[in-house]
Amino acid sequence: MIFKTDIQIADEAKMLPIEEVAAIVGISNSDLEYYGKYKAKISWDAIKRIEEKNKDGKLVLVSAISPTPAGEGKSTVSIGLAQGFNRIGKKSAVALREPSLGPVFGVKGGAAGGGYSQVVPMEDINLHFTGDFHAITSANNLISACIDNHIHQGNELKIDIRQIIWKRVIDMNDRALRNVVVSLGKKADGFPREDHFMITVASEIMAVLCLSESLIDLKERIGKMIVAYSLDGDAVKVSDLGIEGAVAMLLKDALKPNLVQTLENTPAFIHGGPFANIAHGCNSILATKLALKTSEYAVTEAGFGADLGAEKFMDIKCRVAGLKPDAIVIVATIKALKMHGGVDKKNLKPENVEALEKGFENLKRHVENVKKFGVPAIIAINRFESDTEKEITKLKELCEQLNVRISLCECFAKGGEGAEDLASQIVELTEREKSNFKYIYDINDSITEKVNTIVRELYRGRQANFTKAAQNQIKKLESLGLDKLPICIAKTQFSFTDDQKIMGAPTDFDIEVQDIRVSAGAGFIVVQTSNIMVMPGLPKTPAANKMDIDNNGIITGLF
């Protein structure tokens, strides 16, 4: 039983000075750029040296069933698992996404794990951390300011103000900025036009940062980003504005991965956090590679369920970085499976083996999907006290039928100890089953073919139907030579279909593709199946109202 809040547990943690955490993974004091005593960035020298000299450990991806409002605890399991590996004598590090500041003041709160499986200092990580998101916000908005300034100063590039794709961003849940009109006023104030703010994590710069492996790589990708179309229909890129150097300069520190630690002093590389729908939703390649090169078992996670997060991890991130996962953990909870089996959120506590069995179909499909990538899978059940013996027995039975391993985790209540079994089973699994990793589609297929492959192979729908607008976009991208890129599907995370209400493991459905866009800097094609909310709002009583700080800097209400 946990009676303490996350922030209380985090405050009581005995953190090691960050140089001691770094020493665990062979990173020396001189390789660190400190941000206070417990956070550091890794220098380029160290990144290059480690990349060249060290061997890869094994890469474990933590994914999940289709998320439900019951919560699955993917970050908690990722952190717990890395701690578990260290407890059984396997050197481990975890690579995670940075939390976004906006949701902290909304409903979601922090995103640094939970209970006894957290990364610390959690307050800093949840607030400004090392300033990466602020740098991305500045970089994004420098581009916006230069676009409007270019138009104001004569518009040599003939930018069509009706076709400006690049949006301003802010790291705040602020519904008032979703739809705005800018440049009102007088002659000195520019040409009025409609604009939209997104939350910072939705910026293409965030995706670019997470896919770049050097400053030059970053700068080139930034230059390629399409910000608008001209009146002649040409793509206007950041390089046409001539500011890719300035934008990259703003990101010079943000591109370096951050090192912190878990509550059990396991090294944690926390870096980047792109949206998991309009972008690929994984932490940076640089962070993942550092974890991989400095440990025997590197644990990382991908946003949403395995149909979205794991698919993008493998088809986008692994493709760009040349990574190959050795095992995939699918996180589920018995509560969430019962929801997939049709139980209402209010009735999840009472035992319901029948609903569990029905909801298991969702988990089963994710396991099957993951195996199509040639990667060994294991199920991690994030345990709740309400889980009954009968339910657990049934679940084990179903897993046995599916021929997949299962581990009951108590990472939240027990930290690494609660994930020792999971860690041990993964060691066995990766020693016995070799990963035969392959992508689900050929990058040289047409956009339509690539999307249909994902829809049929992973979602198990009949096909994708493309709206007229989407078809036109496909033609446009083909004419621009931008069609031979990986696909990034923006779809509700709650269902295999494009209707968030259809849980479980539906069949006989089509997916409607409403729009197609290219993120030319990130290097993927965004396939939009519904309107994606890129700027959240605050609830009636924002979490901000419960937060406080005293004269000694002690924070309350941040969970």
Place this chain on the structure above:
Amino acid sequence: MIFKTDIQIADEAKMLPIEEVAAIVGISNSDLEYYGKYKAKISWDAIKRIEEKNKDGKLVLVSAISPTPAGEGKSTVSIGLAQGFNRIGKKSAVALREPSLGPVFGVKGGAAGGGYSQVVPMEDINLHFTGDFHAITSANNLISACIDNHIHQGNELKIDIRQIIWKRVIDMNDRALRNVVVSLGKKADGFPREDHFMITVASEIMAVLCLSESLIDLKERIGKMIVAYSLDGDAVKVSDLGIEGAVAMLLKDALKPNLVQTLENTPAFIHGGPFANIAHGCNSILATKLALKTSEYAVTEAGFGADLGAEKFMDIKCRVAGLKPDAIVIVATIKALKMHGGVDKKNLKPENVEALEKGFENLKRHVENVKKFGVPAIIAINRFESDTEKEITKLKELCEQLNVRISLCECFAKGGEGAEDLASQIVELTEREKSNFKYIYDINDSITEKVNTIVRELYRGRQANFTKAAQNQIKKLESLGLDKLPICIAKTQFSFTDDQKIMGAPTDFDIEVQDIRVSAGAGFIVVQTSNIMVMPGLPKTPAANKMDIDNNGIITGLF
């Protein structure tokens, strides 16, 4: 002759590890919160200990004549002077404002001194530094998001959307955001209204941060800030929204002063940077006090000319903090004096003793003004190669007539060596003349009286005329009991009058007060004499276009 750019000189500097700089002023390693190897914040423990135990050094304020487009070099002289003190064996530290990121990409470029009188690492200081401005941006915009969310969620406080004073901010020169309409869209997107973005330094939070001496002080000031008026005419404060704790929490690190060093390893506390017109334009009280408590001669500066910057330093900052300047340096250049004497910017190089003598009237008035505060003054001439012997002789003669000391400084070309004479003269001055510091007005006078005192005593105008709107605002503030506060005049910095074209030392003019507002958190009354631009724009070719970074992180084009 200097052929190197500021960034080249800065790159060649031999920086000491920041703990060694801290050691110079008796701050130990454990008192530092590192941001990389050359930047640190000072811990609360150290701030409190130093405040209690250490004795004050002498406080030297660097101000200037009315600024001209020729440039005066106040920051360069401040930094050079601190270096000069150390060279003559007087322990010195300098307290400065942080540069704003927005102007870096515009015309102005960096703001970290120049030549051999710079603070370093200049690239970091000019870019994100330790994230203070980003934290202020977030804190400001959390309030905005909560205001619009409050209205959207039922508007219990009856906020009048026509009378929302609180504006959003961004640290970017972005003319498109000066006048916007927000909350367009559908029901979930809020109630449409007009809004305006300011650049971050114009946020009242910036002023509050610079005037706060503890987290509690900060939180209380934040709670008092007026964000809107209700439909019933009541002031709506941040505390009414219940988020002063969350806002203060976002500023927990930003409130701690930053320590860096000059090119000659002189400790520099760089912290905060409020607008010098709608706010008081000086670095934080905490930074100034740290410099004062850790050195024999603390050097600090105040924005714009002495009529605005020095006046606000003394009447606002010193009043709040209980500070007393021991000497004031008035910086001028011969070029700028010639401009005040009527010479066009294009013709400043040729010798012109007559214009110099005429323009000296501006300098003379500032010197007289400063003496009215009871503080000994000295003139520092920031030398240019074009200055002729005859001009210098005339200037010395005029200073002698005025009975004021003068020193010729070559801080830009020679660093501290170029300010040794200035430093020596200040030592003599402060040893011989005791400061009899007093404020220029009584805080308990009426708003009208306080404004007229400044207009008559310092600007030497006839009187202030208040528009009907301003008169109504005065009545409103009197009824709210918010009139017994210091005055913060927002006026053009280029003239003693409210007309920026009238240079020199004009007489027989009135000042028109167009509007009056209260910054209830900062604790001053803003008296607006003209439209103040709170959001700059970018020029035709922004400085951003010349900036670049290579794969090793080497930056070019940042001045």
